[in-house]
Amino acid sequence: MLSKKSQYAFKALAYLTEKYNQGPVLISEISTKKKVPLKFLENILLELKKADILDSKKGKGGGYYLKKDPAQVKVATIVRLVNGPIAMLPCVSLNFYHRCENCDETACGLHDIMIKVRDATLNVMETKTLVDLLPMK
Amino acid sequence: MLSKKSQYAFKALAYLTEKYNQGPVLISEISTKKKVPLKFLENILLELKKADILDSKKGKGGGYYLKKDPAQVKVATIVRLVNGPIAMLPCVSLNFYHRCENCDETACGLHDIMIKVRDATLNVMETKTLVDLLPMK
DNA sequence: CTTTACCCCACCAAACATGTGGACTAAAAC
DNA sequence: GTTTTAGTCCACATGTTTGGTGGGGTAAAG
Structure with a gap:
């Protein structure tokens, strides 16, 4: 079975896919919209960033966003x-x-x-x- | 991934399939032949018995054996x-x-x-x- | 009635899953 | 240039699962 972490990751990625090319999205926004514990989500997104799936911006107007076209990112990955x-x-x-x-x-x-x-x-x-x-x- | 327990179960079942219709097989024999920890294997075989996959006999000449034709037992089960x-x-x-x-x-x-x-x-x-x-x- | 061999229960350590808390850093706004 | 915003990083806490062991009990055979 997929771990909760994985399920959270997919929820977050689904949300970021919806918002693709619409600028950075706050962790806190993803957390509330997708009902994922904030701090846990933080770790997950960071991991996805290090794996080159996501990128992020700090400070005002910052947040996370997909680094690649979502149609190019395989579920298997x-x-x-x-x-x-x-x-x-x-x-x-x-x-x-x-x-x-x-x-x-x-x-x-x-x-x-x-x-x-x-x-x-x-x-x-x-x-x-x-x-x-x-x-x- | 399959747990070690599952892998052990399959090893034991493979051995019992080889010996199908040749009478009961000792836990200790399966344990040494398939390199599975004896006591752990005991638990596994008992579980398979309770699930009606295996049956057992106590005392001299005893041991475990397949209850059904191995060709009828699905891997999924x-x-x-x-x-x-x-x-x-x-x-x-x-x-x-x-x-x-x-x-x-x-x-x-x-x-x-x-x-x-x-x-x-x-x-x-x-x-x-x-x-x-x-x-x- | 002793030997054989499965049955059953309780326990244990290590690993992993699921989080949380708090300090730090970078970027933007004022 | 200091304040605010928001991601980064590390450490820890806690609960569950995994993998395994120890020891006594019970049934069948001889």
Whole structure:
């Protein structure tokens, strides 16, 4: 399951997508509009900034805003960043690969199953972007 | 990611699938062959028994064995049992549904994305069974 | 009635999740 | 140039989950 942090991140990103190209948005505004704890949100947005998804301005008229076109930011990228690996096993992860202990990958049926799960999941997450977070009209 | 517990469960189930219809298998045998901590494994197997996946016999000649044909036991069932929900959001789970707070499902883009992810994942996990845990010959 | 082997309960440490508080810094406004 | 605004950074608190262990109890076989 996605952590609350991840869900908060998506709520914030949805809001910033709505406001894309309309200048910086206050953390406090996102916090109240999306019902996300202010200080927690602060950490999340900072993390997204460090990952080059968002940018920010300090002082009056400041706030956070999307650094890139939301249609170019994949859901998979955000999940990996905030929630961690998408794959269900370390030995099957593209971005967080780690060999399993006591497990021969070439003779592990679970390995093959989880590769299929990963591919099916990525097929969705790599094609959906931030604009898909907004409800259809 | 799958918990270690889940990985242990699958290792044990793979072993019991190999030994299907060959009588009860000792916990200690599974533990040494599959390199799973004995006491931890005990808890896991007991849980699988209570869920009607396994059965056991006490005393000499006792041990654990599969209660059903391994080809009839879906991977999805085991994951739900040992690891928890398969869906990435409570509001999108078939077996563990729970409404999201502060979130209108009908106007939540993430909701729709995660339904697609869930369906893609289930498509694999509902068709794969314990026999798929064994390496192909 | 002793041995074997599963059953059951309680506990434990470490890691992670979910926050909060407070001081600091940069930018803008006055 | 000092005040105000708003993001940055660090530390800590607390609760839950994860991964695991210890020990006694119970049922079946011999």
